[in-house]
Amino acid sequence: MVIYKYLFYKFYLLGKFISNGGASALGNAFGLTILFLGLNIISVSAGINLFLKKIAVSDILLYIVLSSMIVFVYYKSMYRDKFFIYNDLFSNQSKNKKLLGTLIVIAYCVLTIVLFVYLSQLQRTRLL
DSSP states (O other): OHHHHHHHHHHHHHHHHHSOSTHHHHHHHHHHHHHHHHHHHHHHHHHHHHHOTTSOOOHHHHHHHHHHHHHHHIIIIIGGGTHHHHHHHHTTOOHHHHHHHHHHHHHHHHHHHHHHHHHHHHHHHHHO
């Protein structure tokens, strides 16, 4: 759970850097968190469908999981301004920990996109 909180915190800082902060930064953090967690769920689903032929993840189940994830992200991060708890939790890190955390989040985002593209391409070639 701490990983999710840290991811949301770093996306908030990115949104704050891009915009003037406030609601737009929270919206950016919310959207980016949903995007990357959703890509992870879709990648896992595609991997299960590709490599475990007997177990197929239906589209309806995938939509239910993605919808539940949106509600989860909203409830755990934005409902009743819970983000301020994350801000207090991570704002007093040393410079080295902040840099390491930023590099880990960047690596996570790049690997998520690469895995999603790779599995999508693999799934497309197997369907042909």
